[in-house]
Amino acid sequence: MATVFNGLSFLQQRNSMPKLTGPGPDADELEQMLLCALRSPDHARLRPWRFVSFQGQRRHAFGELLRDSLLRRDPEADQTAQDRALNAPLRAPLLIAVIASFTEHPKVPAWEQRMSAGCAAFSLTLAAEALDYGAIWRTGAFAEDSQLLRDIGGADNEEFVGFVYIGRRDCQPKPVPTLATDDFHRAW
Numbered sequence: 001m002a003t004v005f006n007g008l009s010f011l012q013q014r015n016s017m018p019k020l021t022g023p024g025p026d027a028d029e030l031e032q033m034l035l036c037a038l039r040s041p042d043h044a045r046l047r048p049w050r051f052v053s054f055q056g057q058r059r060h061a062f063g064e065l066l067r068d069s070l071l072r073r074d075p076e077a078d079q080t081a082q083d084r085a086l087n088a089p090l091r092a093p094l095l096i097a098v099i100a101s102f103t104e105h106p107k108v109p110a111w112e113q114r115m116s117a118g119c120a121a122f123s124l125t126l127a128a129e130a131l132d133y134g135a136i137w138r139t140g141a142f143a144e145d146s147q148l149l150r151d152i153g154g155a156d157n158e159e160f161v162g163f164v165y166i167g168r169r170d171c172q173p174k175p176v177p178t179l180a181t182d183d184f185h186r187a188w
């Protein structure tokens with residue numbers, strides 16, 4: 001398992017990759033990435049995250065659920081749109097649905113738990129890059145569909161925070177934008 005982790009430069013150069021191909025991570029690499037996600041900041045240790053991964057042929061079954069979701073949202077969706085939904089999970093060899101799983105807590109409101117699950121999603125992208133894969137976090141209308149969430153085993157106290165696509169990079173990485181910290185930060 002080759003790692004390319006190199007501290008600050010690694011973080012500063014992180015770059016989402018929309019075009020991904022196989023081979024994807026093996027079971028050990030998936031386990032390593034999930035272990036990284038499980039170290040996300042987590043107020044009161046509520047563990048407000050769940051992960052559902054799709055690989056191989058199971059991506060087709062998930063694509064059918066995406067098409068169902070599309071047709072619930074838009075019963076008139078044409079064949080092109082339906083095919084796009086069917087094929088969406090095939091854009092990477094590994095797709096991980098990241099789910100925020102909420103617990104009632106007097107000191108930890110839902111937004112904190114959602115943020116924590118978001119950190120887990122981001123951590124998955126970082127872990128993927130550390131293993132020399134490309135990754136991208138996507139949402140879209142599917143991420144708003146509570147029926148889709150239930151279709152993959154989600155519960156009423158849960159919601160999607162996104163879908164992390166992971167695989168081998170299949171195009172040149174885009175240039176990383178150069179941003180000036182002064183535009184976003186001031187010392188008080």
Ligand SMILES: Cc1cc2nc3c(=O)[nH]c(=O)nc-3n(C[C@H](O)[C@H](O)[C@H](O)COP(=O)(O)O)c2cc1C
Pocket residue numbers: 014015016017136137138139140161162
């Ligand atoms: C919550 C969230 C949802 C996103 N949803 C999508 C999406 O549905 N489709 C997409 O192309 N990019 C989406 N993005 C953006 C990409 O993950 C990525 O940030 C973007 O392609 C820019 O690349 P960069 O992160 O390397 O700058 C989303 C990002 C976040 C944080």
